[in-house]
Amino acid sequence: MDYVLITIGSLMMIVSIAGAVLPVLPGPPLSYAGLLLLHFTSRYQFSTKFLILWAVIALAVYLLDQLIPAWGTKKFGGSKHGVWGSIIGLLLGIVFLGPLGIIIGPFVGAAVGELLAGKRSSQALRSGIGSLMGFMAGTILKLVVSGMMCWYFIEKLIY
DSSP states (O other): OHHHHHHHHHHHHHHHHHHHHOTTSOHHHHHHHHHHHHHTSSSOOOOHHHHHHHHHHHHHHHHHHHHHHHHHHHHTTOOHHHHHHHHHHHHHHHHHHGGGHHHHHHHHHHHHHHHHTTOOHHHHHHHHHHHHHHHHHHHHHHHHHHHHHHHHHHHHHHO
């Protein structure tokens, strides 16, 4: 049974790194699930404090990832139209442009949302840049957290 848990946990770790970049997959929660699977084996154990800490971190990063692009749009002067445009642009971007749409969609969506709200093109562009910056910050945060959990997973297997 341990081999099954380790194999599934390893697959979750691999998918979690992809999930750190693709918004359809929750990267840090998948990494945490991989740690839990390793913990449930008879050979590899983590402390309760360690597991609680990483559960809180994974949940916080997951929630922040939902808020950071909208915050970036607002921080760069965007309105609610820009925030909603960013969200809609992300969804449409994924559907029509695949992985490239993850980057282009929020940028274009925020800019279009601001243009539809009557803002000047320079202000709409700023909102789009804010959305892109927020997306990039969230992606980096997810990569770091998922990468650290993968490190602990591998370290526990090796040592």
